[in-house]
Amino acid sequence: MNIIVCIAKVPDTTTKIVFSPDGRQLATPNIQWVINPLDEFALTRALEIKEAKSGKVIIVSVGKADCDPLIRKAFAMGADEGIRVDAEPADPYFTSVQLAHYIRTVPFDMIFMGRETSDFAGAQVPGMVAELLGLPFISGVPKFDFDGTLATMEREIEGGKETVKVKPPFVVSAQEGITEPRIPTMRGIMTARTKPLKVVPAVTGEILTEASNYELPPQKGECKMVDAETPEKLIELLHTEAKII
Amino acid sequence: MSILIYTDNSGGKITKSSLDVIYYGSKLAKALNTEAVAVTVGEVTKEELSRAGNYGAGKAVHIRHDLLKNFDSKAWSKAVCQVAAKVSADIIVFGHGFSSKALAPRLAALLKAGLIVNAVDIAAISDGKLTVKRSVYAGKAFSYFTTSAPKKIITVQPNILSPEITSQTATVEEFSPDLSPADCGTEVTEVNKTTGKILLTEASVIVSGGRGMKGPENWHLLETLAGMLSAGIACSKPVADMHWRPHSEHVGQTGLAVRPNLYIAVGISGAIQHLAGVNGSKYIVAINTDPEAPIFREAAYGIVGDAFKVLPRLNEAVKKLQS
Secondary structure (H helix, E strand, O other): OEEEEEOEEEEEOOOOOEEOOOOOEEOOOOEEEOOOHHHHHHHHHHHHHHHOOOEEEEEEEEEEEHHHHHHHHHHHHHOOEEEEEEOOOOOOHHHHHHHHHHOOOOOEEEEEEEEOOOOOOOOOOHHHHHHHHOEEEEEEEEEEEOOOEEEEEEHEEEEEHHEEEEOOOEEEEOOOOOOOOOOOOOHHHHOOOOOOEEEEEEOOOOEEEEEEEEEEEOOOOOEEEEEOOOOOHHHHHHHHOOOOO | EEEEEEOEEEEEEEEEHHHHHHHHHHHHHHHHOOOEEEEEEOOOHHHHHHHHHHOOOEEEEEEHHHHHOOHHHHHHHHHHHHHHOOOOEEEEEEEOOOHHHHHHHHHHHHHOOOOOOOOOOOOOEEEEEEEEEEEEOEEEEEEEEEEEEOEEEEEEEOOEEEEEOOOOOOOOEEEEEOOOHHHOOEEEEEEOOOOOOOOOOOOOEEEEEOOHHHHHHHHHHHHHHHHOOOOEEEEEHHHHOOOOEEEEEEEEOOOEEEOEEEEEOOOOOOHHHHHHHHOOEEEEEEEEOOOOOOOOHHHOEEEEHHHHHHHHHHHHHHHHHOO
């Protein structure tokens, strides 16, 4: 059984966000790049499923050479093979076209991704890839099981959850709860170097959206402190000053 | 042309957040001098759907089909796509619900539409180019996104406009999409919905607890406050990880992102991952024993103190205010 896991490169959440002076792009020199946190959940669950049933976990990522360390980290966690489509992931549609194009060329049973990336939080690529490949797509899955023929999963809906059953192939976007992200072992790190990482050229794909003019949120005003001895004053402020209760 | 607005319904009613989205789409339609059409799938009465007009939609399309009894992103997006073609929509607006999140990207790929998500302001359109402000980098920045694709889709964050409600009603049309069983690859075998609970995505006030609440047995203090304020109840990641509260209540980077008018954080220090999910709130109130807790830098009002002493007195004060 082959499971494809798509991973994305994002700035570490604790990174201070700074833009170039013209506000057109992220200033990158001090950024620590990591695997998108929710992709690590997806990857770990995919590894657990593979390890219980045998097969391969194949990483597919769209990016330039600076993605390679992240694919190697996925190897250290247990992934078997890696493909990097050699292009800047210019926008979600472009990225999805690249992923779908490569995925069509390999046999697979399921595709895992994180629900959204932590940088743009668009949650776009999983659904787009599913549509381009004509597959069922289950989004925001906190629980996933596979008995060898049928996958049973939960998906979060407004005010509750649903149990969904689906036969492979399909696309699943994982969210927290599906498992705990795995930390690479020393042995994993040692073997990561020997695993195959293939770089493939990008295909023509349209870029449909563009980001421009970044800006930082307005500075928050001072926090108005209320003495713990008179907490009632807080309710009064919310009622008369902020007028929200 | 027209603007199509995807609308969620629950328990036979259009959801509050969807009514806000109808207003958003209608405002956009007015600016473009075109018609706003709401579309929904499922069991809703004609009277209820005509309410879309109160929020500015001229027409409401009701999609009905036996294959759409449960949510399947492929079948549903195909159905919505057929409506979009029928009403010649070149802009489709979605809200922030779970079905919107699954449908918008599918439709974008299907129509090769430019998709911009998480809009936090009304979109501007000139010469076929749509520009809209959205939040990026976990709310640490904003960016203006543009698309010049002939078809455009935007998803809108909750709570960004205050709708003006009129007495106009929408004309309601039934639509039966052309679907086959092959479009429906998933089977929903169980639905678990808690009723009577205020949804975090719909709540205008949220009361949230962190590790400082010391254990699940103390949540009744937050529940009392939430009950009086008609607030949703949320928690921080450690609280969900320790199983004090369900993961569905976790707000933050890997949990739910919320944008209420008022977010009351009790015993939450405000790690950057938590703030990522709540920094769209209009007012944050922080109650924490640690005066250095980062949550105070985001908060409009704060109390440095013991939640177990402060909360009962706050509850008493709210009770007094409301009586």
